[in-house]
Amino acid sequence: MSQSDITVTETATPKRPVRWHIAVFLAPAFVVYTAVMILPLIETLRLSLFNVVGGELAFVGLANFAQLFGDPRLAADFWNAFSNNTIFFLIHMAVQNPIGIALAAMLSLPGLRFAAFYRSAIFVPTLLSFVIVGFIWKLILSPIWGIAPNLMDLVGLKSFFGPWLGKPESALITVSLISVWQYVGIPMMLIYAALLNIPDEVLEAAEIDGITGWSQFWKIKLPLILPSIGIISVLTFVGNFNAFDLIYTVQGALAGPDGSTDILGTLLYRTFFGFQNQMGNPPMGATIATVMFLIILAGVSLYLFVIQRRIRRYQF
């Protein structure tokens, strides 16, 4: 391309009339979201730069952050929560998303009978409130009520049963798996919707080409739903690093035993709102929230600016 071409393009574009419709499309979401969500959150995160000094809230700069990472106990709590959270996330990535994708792939097989029933049934856990999920799983896994031991007895695995939720070694994994159980519906739905989007003709062509079953999934469907897989990964990341409710209902705000299931969300909650006789410390809570926010922001930016741009999208 010659130099002059470039200049012509550049001078041609600015003349474009103002595209008001873009503003119209964006305005309602922008206004509601900014007013009800962003401003209050900024108001809160702002607190991370303040602290109570002599009974008055005063600007302290980054002192809270220094304290969070400098104070051995706070730092230990934070890093413990962070590493638990990372494990929590990895378990979801390794278990929840593959299962969700597999379920969606099976459900979207054309002509599968009872697909709607399966889909709804599998989605039911996602519809439940945390209260019930926490309650029911505690009941099931409770050594006292014996549902899990009895079920495992049926398949001869009783000896493997243990009070999983109460042991530091197994509690985090167990809670993660409960969360997986509850949330599998989300990747499933998203991937299912993405799979429905693939035009029938393309799949028919694959059938003719001898690409059926699993290889059809790997070679045709998967590449076409890759953007959705990107989305569920990022949503899993964001959701997991923001997670709170399930741990809270299953393990309590202390996320025991001995902090072994403490993740950033529970740590934040305890710090910000306080718990039992511990008083809330909004500035420190806001500090933790800001750090969490930065972690998540880093992940999401990585996705938005690097991964999302590389993933190819195909129009149907």
Place this chain on the structure above:
Amino acid sequence: MGSLQLSSIRKSFGTHEVLKGIDLEVKDGEFVIFVGPSGCGKSTLLRVIAGLEDATSGSVRIDGAEVVNTPPAKRGIAMVFQSYALYPHLTVKDNMGLGLKQAGEGKAVIEERVAKASTMLSLDPYLARRPAELSGGQRQRVAIGRAIVREPKLFLFDEPLSNLDAALRVQTRLEIAALHRRLKATMIYVTHDQVEAMTLADKIVVLSAGAIEQIGSPMELYNRPANLFVAGFIGSPQMNFIEAGRLNETNASTIGIRPEHITLSREAGTWKGRVEHVEHLGADTIVYLETDVTGLLTVRLFGEHPYAADDIVYATPDAASMHRFDAEGRAIRA
């Protein structure tokens, strides 16, 4: 190896019956062309043969074996879809090679066959592109390429050349004919192009509204159409149909005469008429004239002719080339 029997294939979409009992026998290695008006069921029939669509009733046999329960992949077929159905995420090369790869062919074999097909279809510069970056004709060629690299025993082509220019079309047509000879594969081919149908087919099947009107070799259909429909459908411009009464023919209901079987003269002839419109195609000239006896008459003349609208001319039919049809539209054979 590649023979096909269809017996009383019926197919309905809801209450709408698209195929109304198709019986057809295709011998191994035959080149069969389906023609018929838009919407008559050609693509549907191909899809039934491929196993993409279940027939409502009837049986499909490939090499004598009933294939109702054989998945498309196992039927040993390749298909070019009318809508191309390319894999949007794969390059041209991978679009063509995927089937082979799946069949476990070696890398070298795949490379070679894809290269051959792409050269044949002039796709070499586009091998690394994805379908969205191709023109309509290029996409269509990729679709063809994808089918032919697999070299199966039965090909199903659904209007594979419709978006190609004349030169490429002739070339690709010849390539397909060569492929047919080389692989001795059975080919079933849908086209709207008369030249393709006439030049490629061993056997043409004329379909209309989901039923077969006539099966025969190209020249058979041209020279001895079984009925009014076939007579009108084969040949372009269309055959002229004249009410037999007007020509004082009593043992027929309709008389048909092809535009190319009428000669024109400014001086004298059988029917006197006035030129309505003239189309100059370069190699041919099509004259539309209105005569008192026959009504509107289409005449096809070889080469260029300086007729113009409102000229008075005389048309003379070649009596030997006239077709007679009875009241039901069936051809009356002498």
Place this chain on the structure above:
Amino acid sequence: MGSLQLSSIRKSFGTHEVLKGIDLEVKDGEFVIFVGPSGCGKSTLLRVIAGLEDATSGSVRIDGAEVVNTPPAKRGIAMVFQSYALYPHLTVKDNMGLGLKQAGEGKAVIEERVAKASTMLSLDPYLARRPAELSGGQRQRVAIGRAIVREPKLFLFDEPLSNLDAALRVQTRLEIAALHRRLKATMIYVTHDQVEAMTLADKIVVLSAGAIEQIGSPMELYNRPANLFVAGFIGSPQMNFIEAGRLNETNASTIGIRPEHITLSREAGTWKGRVEHVEHLGADTIVYLETDVTGLLTVRLFGEHPYAADDIVYATPDAASMHRFDAEGRAIRA
């Protein structure tokens, strides 16, 4: 209302230059046809005119006004896409009516225009269907219908008839011609069909690799192609090209002679040759023969002829119809 000026339109996809400076003037009410090999940039040019694609440089004027910043919706055009681009969630009727509805036309007007178009295109039985339930040809007709109901001043047709059968094609072609006359609209039309190009066009634009090779009336292109490319592209079967040296012509580099301008005889003639292959098209016979002087020669004969492969025949060119080209491929005018 409906004139169009393109000046030095260039368009690149990445580093790949697809349009290399197109200058074209279309007068109000003209019927212009773009032809050219697959991938030469015809669709891209239409998309630039429509405003769907920004040209890399150059200007598009409609009725004298620069439209670079006018959105497609405001350019007063209708377009038939090569890929149809039907609204998959709307019925045939709504596909056609949506534009009118959007323009605020009354219900009655919409009903009436849609009904008219659907009758014209034989779509009446399908009005309530969605695109997925239509055959390829039916989809294409819906795409045409959608364009014509709006009756704008400038139509862009991208291979609108490629999936129609011969009869329907002729009929639709005539309808488009009638529409053109009735609306006095400007039409730009891409086709690979020589008959369409020759019969519809006021002016044919021959494109090759993103550049215009020649602009002219159909017969001009047929009779006086400006260069080898146009000579070879217009006319089917293709013109025979013979190295001038072989014919002892010294003031030309290549001699072209159209297949229809050669006569055959079993007894005598200019060039003696052996028949390689014969295609019987019914109305025509295409004979491919190998002569010592010219190499492979295509001859098109009117009607049926009983030539067969390996027959020895003599070919005689019509000297007046020979075309001469210089070493650069440019036609040499007497």
Place this chain on the structure above:
Amino acid sequence: QETQLTIESWRNDDLPIWQEKIIPAFEAKHPDIKVTFAPMAPTEYNSAVNAKLEAGTAGDLITCRPFDLSLAMFEKGQLAPLNDLEGMENFSDVAKSAWTTDDGQTTFCVPMASVIHGFIYNKAAFEEVGVEVPKTEEEFFAVLEKIKEDGNYIPMAMGTKDQWEAATMGYYNIGPNYWKGEEGRKALIAGTQKLTDPQWVEPYATLAKWKDYLGDGFEAQTYPDSQNLFTLGRAAIYPAGSWEIAPFKSQADFEMGAFPPPVKAEGDKCYISDHNDIGIGLNADSDNKEAAKTFLSWVASPEFAELYANSAPGFFSLNSTPVKMEDELAQEFVSWRENCETTIRPSAAIVGRGDPNLDLEMWRTSANVINGTMTPEQAGEETQKGLDSWYKPKQ
């Protein structure tokens, strides 16, 4: 003219009691005041009420958690001082201590009830196994051992999953006998005793011995699990708080008895935890202060004390006027006050207001000790270290 009062509370279990007994009784006397009891889940209570107070939408009356949480509200000016409230004179300083500023000057909540720790047991089970109520620790473990041998009952129903059970029912329950109640608690505040001292470590050691007598998988046993194990008759002993009395009564179909935490040796002085647990204060922002005060005065009255103590047995009135209680088990608990010294939970006041929170630390370490993942010494060290990190006793 009618005034509308709203009470914020975490006691949603008490909703029927308030709706059916307490409020009608009040409204009968004050027909011009309408009261709404608006309870929420205890887990949400602190944060929700704080948010509402800050935004000014909280109810007129705020149920007060003991000690520091309410103190903080008062210091922020969210709770009104109630020193001159009519009826306040009905409470002793000890009763008011949980809702009074450190300098003892201002009281900001009307004390409502305290809870007492001890052990509830299944009388039938004791008879079956043939054991008596233990008085000393030795006897206590002998009883446990015997029940275990018998095999029909789980000796003791407690789990560590919820952590607080381990501390509240365990450490705070048996501990006062070791650190001598108020003496130890005050020494801790004064800095003269450390949590690493034997009197603070020993109760952990005792707790560690409980492990063998808890049900299978007690690590994953939750608080309701424990309750149900006991009330369904599967466990013999339940380390309890008095608040269990009412629900246990309605759920268990066997006779229950109670005994205070066993002492080390026969004749030792006994100490029990009698913890101020619930009070009620006035939202400083309330638009209906007068009506609210009227209500609070009524809450301070002996009439309310009797009504409440009998409606919610196990929540013992803090009113100086003796309250007649009908429930036997409740009477049993209260009777311990006669022989034993009472104290409140050591982590509740002053040493419990920093970060890390001593109360939560004790939950955690108690659970860990019982689980066997921490030694008693480590428990002492960790809690002391946490305390040291922020607490400087006044010299």
Place this chain on the structure above:
Amino acid sequence: MSKARSSFLRTGFVHVALIAYTLIALFPVFLTLVNSLKSRNAIFREPMALPTPKTFSLIGYETVLSQGDFFGYFQNSLIVTVVSIALVLLFGAMAAFALSEYRFRGNMLLGLYLALGIMIPIRLGTVAILQGMVATGLVNTLTALILVYTAQGLPLAIFILSEFMRTVSDDLKSAGRIDGLSEYAIFFRLVLPLVRPAMATVAVFTMIPIWNDLWFPLILAPGEATKTITLGAQMFIGQYVTNWNAVLSALSLAILPVLVLYVIFSRQLIRGITSGAVK
């Protein structure tokens, strides 16, 4: 769909896998429902058993339905949920369309800005939100909840929808533009119908946290007239004792409406909407 394309073995395997997972998914729910119909003793003695005439008890449901105005709570929940979903879908889809369809300066940044909301729990903004609602007089109105939930649902909706909108064929939108459709018409008439499965998905994702939320009803609208079903059910979760009968019943009752909503939305999950659009 053709028979030939489904192999017996594969279908069988798929059914086995799906049934297995369905059991895993439903078993806990089954426990909940079954136990909500049993007496308290039976719940704990034999949690797995079906209610027998002896253990059958509706005490939980009786408690729930006698406590407070449960049907009113239902109605509140329903209004809040449905209106919020509608707003999230409408506003979210509009913004997603703008972000995915147009190239304009700051597009990426705006996208990121609109995604910030999924990165911080909105709970943290409670005090400021509550103050805002107090200032605007919206406390104890359903509007307050609707506003918060709309804001809360938007980021995710925009995130997901813009991805799906990118898959809508450009040719189709081009056809619309040629047809004289305004950008609004293209959005409402072409794009929205074509992303129906994604809209349904977003609707479901939006619905769950709204329906199950305890926090904001508690803070913003705890009044009797505006109480939601989850908040109502929460009354049964006590400090020390839990009335499991009532909790199980209340939660069982609360599942039903979401399930119904889910089924309604999931009917939009239809195959092949885009079939036949382009070739």
